[in-house]
Amino acid sequence: MKLSVVIPAYNEQDSISETLLSLYQTLAREGIEHEIFVTNDNSKDNTLQVLERLSLQIPTLHYETNLGPNGFGYAVRYGLERFSGDCVAVMMADLSDDPEDLVKYYYKMRETDADAVFGSRWMKGGKVIDYPGLKKFINRIANLIIRMMIGIKYNDTTNAFKLYKRETIEGIKPFLSPHFNLTVELPLKAYVRGYSFVVIPNSWTNRKYGESKLKIKEMGSRYFFILLYCMIEKFFSRGDFMKKKSAKTASVSR
Template identity: 60%
Template sequence: MKLSIVIPAFNEAQNLPETIHAFYMALRENRIEHEILIVNDNSTDDTEAVIQHLQQEIPTLHTVFNNPPKNGFGYAIRKGLEHFTGDCVVLVMADMSDSPADLVRYYQTFVALQVDCVFGNRFMVKGSVTRYPRKKLILNRVVNNLIALLFRIRYYDCTNAFKLYSKHTIEGLKPFLSPHFNITVELPLKAVVRGYTYAIVPNTWRGRKFGTSNLKIREMGSRYFFILLYCLIEKFFSRGDFKKKW
């Protein structure tokens, strides 16, 4: 069963080599068939040159897209989701905040339990976060607990992008609406609302070594609110029109 990895990258020249090598080695050691897709989101640093160099070293890094304007995290993710060829796909951050060992666990859980999605939870037993800015951590806990309450689910880490979806789930979540980081909420909430099955496993997260996060909280507030409202409307008023057909 083939796994696709979609990695959006905006000015990540310093972080990409460690990230790509680490994930490739973990997947190779566990004999997981895979492909790595990097979407260069119109970077202004040496990201493109770094990717070209990595392609010479990593045999499974065989598809790279340069995302034209309009740019944004969500647009880059959507570009990758249009072109992956695996049986399942996982979204991975370019800054090495996600763990290759966790990805292996996601994949093994997906295969063993035959669920539609695998979601990580950094805040459950055996999960952890490192170098998480305190203000962002507090906001994260407030937002994720509010989402769990509104949608009546027992999952408390919806906003993290690092999740795995089957190919048929991704097809069932279209069309995608989010152009920016709010796509991290759109994908799992649509999956839950539309009746796709999911498993929750602990995962780890660590703050980036180089550069600064491209997530601007003040800019994203209204965009997160929009997608939450959209998913709530679908949950309570769509009368099951978008539900997975079993």
């Protein structure tokens, strides 16, 4: 099963080398067939030049520049339309996500045949390092609201770092979110449309370089829009978008 890793990158010249080298070394050590797909989101710094150099060291690295429209959601969507693997993970360019956790995701998907593997930083075994206090407070409130409104038994929906089968990605299209609300759209659509998932603990480490691209003040209404959209689909679409059932159905963890 070939693994693709989609990484959006905007002005990540200081972080991208460590991220990609660590990711490649980890996957190569495990002998996991993979590709690393980086979407350079029209960066204004030297991210593109760094990617050009890294491509000489990392044979599985593929990168393209998204000329526009730009934004986190658009950059991820660019990669999700072009990856070549049987499954795909979304990871951050700042090494906040641990490649060792991705290995666990991959093996868990192979073991369970689930349609998706979700990480949780807040369950037993999960951890966060240097997580800003205000951001943590908002995160926990947002995830509580999501659980109450959608009914999903999962406490880290806003965590972008997840793994999906190709069939799952195809089944939750078309994508609507141009910004960070895509991190909520992907798992909620998968849940609402009946795709199976398992949850395992993962870790998160605050970036060492640069600044976060997530602007909390700008995202509240956008997250709420996607949440309402998924609620409407769940309760009023009469199953029109549900996953087509097969004879062999993977176990569902909800």
